[in-house]
Amino acid sequence: MKPFCRDTWVEVDLDAIRANVETFRGHLPKSTGIMAVVKADGYGHGAVHVAREALASGADSLAVAMLDEAIILRTAGIDAPILVLGYTPADSVEQASRLNVELTAYSPEWIVSANQRLEQAELRPVGVHVKTDTGMGRLGVRTTDDLLEVVAALENSAKLEWTGIFTHFACADEPDTTHVRRQHETFQSFLQALREQGKKLPKVHCCNTAAAIAFPDWGYDTIRLGIGLYGLYPSPYMKERADVPLVPALSLKTRIAHVKTAVEPFTVSYGATYTAKLGERIATLPIGYADGYSRLLSNRGEVLYNGSRYPIVGRVCMDQIMVRLEPGAGQVDEEIVLYGKQGDEEISLDEVAALLGTINYEVPCMLNYRIPRVYVRNKEVAEVFHPLAMK
Numbered sequence: 001m002k003p004f005c006r007d008t009w010v011e012v013d014l015d016a017i018r019a020n021v022e023t024f025r026g027h028l029p030k031s032t033g034i035m036a037v038v039k040a041d042g043y044g045h046g047a048v049h050v051a052r053e054a055l056a057s058g059a060d061s062l063a064v065a066m067l068d069e070a071i072i073l074r075t076a077g078i079d080a081p082i083l084v085l086g087y088t089p090a091d092s093v094e095q096a097s098r099l100n101v102e103l104t105a106y107s108p109e110w111i112v113s114a115n116q117r118l119e120q121a122e123l124r125p126v127g128v129h130v131k132t133d134t135g136m137g138r139l140g141v142r143t144t145d146d147l148l149e150v151v152a153a154l155e156n157s158a159k160l161e162w163t164g165i166f167t168h169f170a171c172a173d174e175p176d177t178t179h180v181r182r183q184h185e186t187f188q189s190f191l192q193a194l195r196e197q198g199k200k201l202p203k204v205h206c207c208n209t210a211a212a213i214a215f216p217d218w219g220y221d222t223i224r225l226g227i228g229l230y231g232l233y234p235s236p237y238m239k240e241r242a243d244v245p246l247v248p249a250l251s252l253k254t255r256i257a258h259v260k261t262a263v264e265p266f267t268v269s270y271g272a273t274y275t276a277k278l279g280e281r282i283a284t285l286p287i288g289y290a291d292g293y294s295r296l297l298s299n300r301g302e303v304l305y306n307g308s309r310y311p312i313v314g315r316v317c318m319d320q321i322m323v324r325l326e327p328g329a330g331q332v333d334e335e336i337v338l339y340g341k342q343g344d345e346e347i348s349l350d351e352v353a354a355l356l357g358t359i360n361y362e363v364p365c366m367l368n369y370r371i372p373r374v375y376v377r378n379k380e381v382a383e384v385f386h387p388l389a390m391k
């Protein structure tokens with residue numbers, strides 16, 4: 001039985017995931033680990049399958065945004081170390097203990113509350129990475145005094161173990177390195193203050209993809225590899241540097257559902273914003289904004305057919321789009337590439353992001369549960385995962 005009933009799918013090249021991990025492995029000091037960031041369902045690629053491939057390729061731990069995402073990985077049988085990068089309410093700490101998932105902390109009050117809950121539940125200790133805010137302005141302590149207070153609270157907690165300390169860079173992907181260098185200096189001053197207090201530092205980490213590319217010697221115990229794992233660069237500037245070759249892993253494909261030739265002019269889609277001229281060939285494709293294919297691509301985006309670019313005509317609908325092909329071209333069930341390569345052409349996530357006025361991170365994250373993920377290895381389908389798959 002077909003694993004999905006609508007011929008629209010995300011194709012994830014597991015060989016690309018492997019290649020990207022191996023590229024960073026070779027770029028980093030041997031003592032630096034790789035924490036594969038698989039939050040947001042693996043940046044839209046599928047967290048479980050990407051996590052498995054990343055771990056098999058040289059990553060040694062995983063990171064997610066929230067405990068719920070860690071639960072999915074554990075439920076899938078993944079037993080590698082997992083760090084929750086975001087805030088976890090203290091009333092969820094029992095789950096972290098039961099699943100042996102590490103959490104992020106930066107508040108003495110949270111530490112006291114979480115420790116009390118674990119003591120009352122008589123559960124095993126939870127590993128905690130202390131977050132320092134050196135210039136992201138998001139989660140984390142901003143002063144040495146606050147940092148020492150958080151560490152003291154952890155040392156007084158029988159059920160919380162201090163297993164890491166980290167920071168996150170706001171501008172590591174930019175050509176001007178003033179901000180990122182200042183952040184790193186602040187992070188170093190935090191580490192030095194802890195050493196001067198006689199603290200033995202746990203796992204230390206600060207690099208995202210951009211910092212790992214630009215400052216591999218800041219790798220410390222591990223980097224947190226997100227966008228680079230998927231073969232995408234954090235910014236156009238980082239792509240231009242090209243000192244770390246990456247292979248994009250994601251393609252988005254569909255098949256022609258219907259095609260017609262205009263025997264007289266006719267308008268296309270809601271709002272009648274496009275009029276097909278006599279002889280034009282209009283194909284309908286089964287994908288729309290309810291899949292996470294943005295309506296902002298109406299009358300602006302392009303698709304690949306037979307290795308050439310063709311325009312989206314009319315407004316993107318909830319479930320369908322229309323494209324204009326060459327006169328007489330196109331047959332039902334022929335393959336169309338919406339993101340990715342076909343022949344010598346490529347519609348990159350960078351290009352789509354630019355059209356949408358956003359960054360490449362957001363484009364794959366928009367692709368939702370309606371689109372099955374087809375995992376390819378050595379150009380063969382290795383596995384298909386469809387949240388809506390008929391059992």
Ligand SMILES: Cc1ncc(COP(=O)(O)O)cc1O
Binds near residue numbers: 085207208226227
């Ligand atoms: C705390 C944290 N750490 C790391 C990442 C990964 O960043 P990239 O996708 O740019 O590598 C994200 C994040 O929120």
